[in-house]
Amino acid sequence: MLILHCPYCGVDADETELHAGGEAHVKRYGPGSSDAEFESYLFVRENPKGVHFERWRHANGCGKWFHAARCTSTLEVFGTYSAQTTEPPQEIKDKISAKRPGWSWREFA
Numbered sequence: 001m002l003i004l005h006c007p008y009c010g011v012d013a014d015e016t017e018l019h020a021g022g023e024a025h026v027k028r029y030g031p032g033s034s035d036a037e038f039e040s041y042l043f044v045r046e047n048p049k050g051v052h053f054e055r056w057r058h059a060n061g062c063g064k065w066f067h068a069a070r071c072t073s074t075l076e077v078f079g080t081y082s083a084q085t086t087e088p089p090q091e092i093k094d095k096i097s098a099k100r101p102g103w104s105w106r107e108f109a
């Protein structure tokens with residue numbers, strides 16, 4: 001069972017308390033963007049086997065959205081953090097790099 005720590009209320013919530021919200025850190029394109037950029041914003045998502053960043057909502061708790069860094073193949077959770085960020089905190093990136101040598105941000109393969 002997937003258990004994620006809510007960074008707002010401090011609860012270690014299992015997945016029955018949470019609602020998945022898809023990929024985190026999706027770059028948004030607005031007016032003036034190309035068709036390809038807007039298409040990527042609407043439809044293109046990563047689906048890695050390994051390190052992934054996701055949006056989750058503590059639906060049956062505080063109700064707030066947060067981000068989680070985890071491995072999709074092992075369910076190992078590297079950390080959770082505020083959704084009010086444009087990229088993962090350095091401490092989470094360092095933790096992932098220590099466990100997955102060669103990994104780098106935005107390199108999902």
Ligand SMILES: [Zn+2]
Pocket residue numbers: 006007008009010011058061062063064
């Ligand atoms: Zn919460």
